[in-house]
Amino acid sequence: MSKKQNVTTTSTGAPINQKPLGTRIWNNRGYYLMFLPVLVFVIIIYYWPMLGVRYAFYQYKLKNITWVGLKNFETMFGKKEFWSAFTNTLQISITKLLITTFTSVLVSVFLNEMHNLFAKKSLQTIIYLPHFMSWAVVAAIFQLFLSTSSTGFVNETLKSMGLIAKSIDFLHSKQLWRPIFYIINIWKETGWGTVIFLATLSGINPELYEAADIDGASRLQKIWYVTVPALMNTVIIVLILNLAKVLNLFESVFVLYNNRVFDVSDVISTYVYRQTFLTAIPDYGYTTAVGLFKSIVGCVLVLVCNWASKKIRGRGII
């Protein structure tokens, strides 16, 4: 409310603000009408489902809905599978975030050293490509490449080089699943991740490099003492922006995991999916409760990251 008064008093030279509220609403009727379709969609897609979180306190099997209070949450916190999914989500998400941010920074810093504009632009075009492939496509490519069949690119190549004797089932191995998942993420997202860092680097004052030149700094010294410090702020912002979304891991895991590696790969959303859609008689109440838990933790994360972002750069993330 106080914000609205601010608008009224600070925007000068707009006589419309001084008119009574009813008149102002009437004058803006065209805008309200234009907003109506947006409102309808937001309500259907976002707000109506929010009412559905009440099922977290019910048992909802087939058509029977009965109140059970906090029982769903008790069940959830008592389940090994849930805790495994929860810790996996955090571990996989945060590791992935740190690794891909690091590779993106590394690539941006050295791409920034490339002074041939044509080479630089061509490289950017190439490394952005994988970002626009869907997870279904990326999974398909890597599943075919990593397969143990006679046409499996990776296994057969390694065998012909004499590096391994027997085919390795990469995606079905508990030890290898996560490393492979990270490698695929690096392949897909590193290039696109450089967009924001390159934008920051193009804003560095060239005088800084000239000054370093006069001081006799080597290329690597210039990178370390000029380029890297200039990026730090952006790195922190990128980490914060993405930290808010760490729980949203679903599609990338879903297309690459399988029942043999659930222990190391199952995340909250895939757990909810299986409990609901791959169970003979699902309890929508229980899976809603798991989803609600995820939403609440996610909400706290967003608010914390928003606060941190405001502290650091004076602008929130939402």
Place this chain on the structure above:
Amino acid sequence: MAQVKAGSMRVQAKKNKVHVFDIVNYIVFVIIALIVLIPIWKVLVDSFNSVGVYRFMLWPEDFTFNGYLTIFTTVRLYRPFLNSVITTVLGTLLGLILSTLGGYVLTQKDMPGRNALSFFLLFTMIFSGGMIPEYLVMKQLHLVDTMWILVIKHGMNVYNLVLMKNFFEGIPESLFEAAKIDGCSPMGIFFKIVLPLSKAALASIGLMYAVTVWNDYSTVQIYITNPDQVNFQYKLRVMIMDGDTPTTAYKVSQNTLYYAAIVVAILPFMAAYPFLQKYFVQGVNVGAVKE
């Protein structure tokens, strides 16, 4: 003065020398480019190769179109492709309509309730009902098992709406004032001034919507079981996971068909991408770097 000049001359000399650093840098980037390109090139070559081989080849050994012919003559395969095209076009249109309308209205500083409406939209970025309540709502609306779910679900993206609003805020206020004085209605201003000035933003945000809808796999996985309604991404995955290959008039190896399907699934954007790269990148920069 002289010292500065000598210094800058030394700088000049340093710049003209070919550094070991540059050579290493170029070599590293050639390797990076190859890491990205080899998988893509292998997929492309193998989709035209009638025999399945594990090796990486620069050119198909035995050239064939049968993979593609199979996809575009088998109902079970081209139907999902058409569904993908339809939902992507409609989803992008709906997305652009809603985000331009919403973004435009939210730039109206005199409008009572503007902050409340903004908050109403932004709250959805903080809290969501979750997968199951969303599913139950869509079930109630009879949207489960139809491809329209793809259009509806992606047609309203608050983040894109905010990007649009940020862009509109860059349009000089005086243009709106002048139009208002001339008696232009809100709709008139929207169509005659706002949209024509926003072609670049419409292109980037339109592309963002198009990529999202075309590439969506999980929505289909969650909501759609009817094989007539699935999109191409889903079909591709099911085909490879289940080893399901259609019987066809064309002689085609499983491998060739899979790789051809992958190419079809990425083709629209790969073909447009080199020409539209600027718009793809713009979207990110508008949103994230704007201070």
